[in-house]
Amino acid sequence: MKKLSKEDISQDVFDLYDDYAHNKVDRRQFLEKLSLYAIGGITIPSLLSFIMPNYIDSIIIKPNDSRLQSDYITYQSPKGGGAIRGLLSKPKKMEVKLPSIVVVHENRGLNPYIEDVGRRAAVEGFITLAPDALSPLGGYPGNDDEGRALQQKRDKYGMLEDFIAAFEYLKSHKDCNGKIGVVGFCFGGWISNMMAVRIPELSAAVPYYGSQPTEEETSKINAPLMLHYAGLDQRVNEGWPAYEAALKKYDKEYIVYFYPEVNHGFHNNTTPRYDEAAATLSWTRTIAFFKEKLK
Known part of the structure; x- marks a missing residue:
């Protein structure tokens, strides 16, 4: 071959x-x-x-990384799917309470790439929670095709409630300093935008190539935003002009980056859509943004 x-x-x-x-x-x-x-x-x-994704050879921070304590937990989402499983990761050495980040998966459940992203953020000094919105249906099934099919069976607003509940879980966590952000990819980008709409106390949101809220929804945003878009992603990018107009109209704090000549999913290093330069630069910007806004 x-x-x-x-x-x-x-x-x-x-x-x-x-x-x-x-x-x-x-x-x-x-x-x-x-x-x-x-x-x-x-x-x-x-x-x-x-x-197709290659998860085995693409993990950057291994599940047993000695710098981290990384374990699956279950929390309750009363308005969403009920009992939600997620990967909670945090530095092993903690001298003070730390800021937290909700990490939101794409449209296929909590796959190894998103778990890895949660650990990548944790080694930077954050407590991270990467929930699996497929929990009510048995969880991520082990491959993306079945994961997409399962996720289609759930209502997106019900899943939004699951991630809002993850924010509440972190807010009450004994090691959290009360500052909580969200980062999400694709479907998770939409969730990140909508968490900024729905949660007044959210400290920062970083949507990667995510669909945009309406003008009315945008008016309710309090959190500062950092938005990442792929230059070749016409499907998602067509919603940006209206979103930007609303952000400006309501004087919202945001910064946006377009990465030219890269595809939707450029941060996902398990597929050939991955672009190392854009992924590295965007992630460096993301971590710096969280360190500034969640301190």
Whole structure:
């Protein structure tokens, strides 16, 4: 099987995968359309192997990292899904109470990438909670295809309640200093925006390529925002002008970054949509933002 690189792949393939990852085409349609690009020694299996997530080889902060205490906990979401499982991570050495961050997954549940993001933030000196909104349906099933199918069975506003409940859990945690932020990716970007709408005490929100709230919802935001968008992500970016107009109209604190020539999902280092330069820069900005706003 030919080993592929990004240079071998048409942008149309990345756009097709984005449609598939966001339920615009089903698996049969995805494979049918993908077959059009299986030419010149490139096979469908090689394309699938290249474009689908590789979690095993992509973990940056291992689950047993000696700097962290990282364990699964269960908290209650009375207005959402009930008992929600999440990964709680914090530095082992704590001399004072620390700020906290809710880490919100994409549209497929708490997969290894998002767990890793929670640990990445924890080693920077935060308590992090990465909930699994698929908990009421048995939790992340071990692969993204089934995870997407499960997440479609839940109402997004019910899941929003689960992440608001995660904020409340952290707020009452004995090691939290009371300053809490949120970072989320894709679906989690929308959740991050909406937590800023719904939670007056939220200290900071960092949505990555997330859908935007309405003008009326935007008027209720108190938290400072840092927004990251992918330059090639037309689907999400088309909502930005109206969102920016509302943020300006209501004099909200925000900073926005567009990363040119990168795809939706550029922070996710488990797929070829990953862009190391944009991911590293955006994450450096994110951590600095949280350290400023959650101190």
